[in-house]
Amino acid sequence: MPAPRTPSVSARRRALLGGVTSGRGALLRVRVAVGALVAVIVIGTVGYVVLGFTPLEAMYQTVTTVATVGFREVRPLGAAGMVFTMVLILLGVGTVLYNLGVLVEAVTEGHLREHLERRRMDQRISDLSGHIIICGYGRVGRASAAHLLATGHAVVVIDSDPERLVGVEVPHLVGDALVDDTLREAGIARARALIAALEQDADTVYLTLSARALRPDLVIVARARTVDSKAKLQLAGATRAVNPQLIGGRRMASFALYPDVAEFLDVVMHDEELDYRIEQVRVPEGSPLAGQSVGQVDVSGRSGAQLLAVRMPSRGHFVPNPPPATVVEAGATLIVFGDPGQVRALRELVGTPQGGAG
Known part of the structure; x- marks a missing residue:
């Protein structure tokens, strides 16, 4: 029996874009529904004005008709007025029911809440300057963010997996870091540095090229999963290319040979309480x-x-x-x-x- 295949990076991106498109589609339906209701009210008001109502009377008659509250007519209706009112009732009731359905769907599925939260998060990010962008919120990204936050630095996190960002309080974006617009949303024009900690070296190289093109003077620290990829990342424009496994191995060797020196440097560089x-x-x-x-x-x-x-x-x-x-x-x-x-x-x-x- 063949082993189950892990979803590819492109498949994950398609799923992410599908979720984003779904959310935007729900918001678009809300806008269309509200627009249709406004259009019905405008049409009804104009129609009643043509039938001899004053503008205020026409709007009042339209609203009471569309809302089906059962109030009497403001003025007696002739044959044309009755036909127009029947058509308006059919259009109005259908539009109101569609609005209710769309609003209930948006609320129950959380699209409105997500949209409002996204707006608040975008505002928080737009207020930042001199922050550090962390692309990829895996083990390396989380450790980098924790140290930066503990030392009083502002951080913006980007990750394509929304599950990784559940409960994250720091400013963050659910998106593809390889897309220039995502980096712009994260405030790359105002950022102090960018840490590239993506899962694949090929993606990290592409991200480094994109970030360097957007900000030639930006400090870019890229995670290299292999020794060979360090040179490629530096050629792509990374200020520093870091291999966590290599650094971890060297630190372990230093602790074995010079434990006091290694501990002193470790405390000085990483102990936030010192x-x-x-x-x-x-x-x-x-x-x-x-x-x-x-x-x-x-x-x-x-x-x-x-x-x-x-x-x-x-x-x-x-x-x-x-x-x-x-x-x-x-x-x-x-x-x-x-x-x-x-x-x-x-x-x-x-x-x-x-x-x-x-």
Whole structure:
């Protein structure tokens, strides 16, 4: 007996689009039903005006007729008026019943509630700026979101599987991250970074290409499921390509060889309750520190943060424990160790906005 086949990515996308189309179709039916009711009222009002009613009398007569409340006629009706009223009753009752059916269907199936929730979520996302977009809410995406939220950063999650997003309180979108419109809805134009954690490397490469085309300056961190795909993701435009299995294996080896060092770095980088952090601070163009030597900058003395390394734009690589004579270039990245107050003082010293990552 053949093993059951797992639905393909394209099949899941078709199912997702089918659900979205169904929701939009229900809302469209509501609009059509309401529009038809308005049209019947307008036609009835115009008809009664032609029969000699005033506009107010005509609208009153139309509403009472369509609603079948049984009030008497505002004015006596001739033969033409009686025929028109019968036609209006048939049209009006049919339209009202159709409206009731459509509204009951939309309410019972949850389409209206979903639409209102989607509107609120879209508003929350449109208010965000400097947030991080996480595409794919599997194990890697959830872990990334949890750490970012714990450290006070705004997050928008995109996933094509609505089951993964049930009960998720953070701003999120049920959609295909490979579609440019979905990335635009997630606020990619205002985002600080994007984390691509999709199930397939081919999808991650496509997402990276799309995101890079939409935002050439965006920081893109892509999850690579294989070692070979890292190079492809970087060629596609990823700022960093990360293989969780490779990193996990190296961390396990580090704990085996240097347990105290590995634990210290793990606590400093990932323990949200610890005040001290290893942070990066970019030296912008026009900074008062640009062009000065490390000895003149005196990061520790002026801010309290410890300077661990520096990366110069002209060199590209890190210079650990830089000598005092090392000249800090504009655009350099300082890797420092300190508490939030010390890092904040250093950002003010170099002229970097709060929250700037560099």
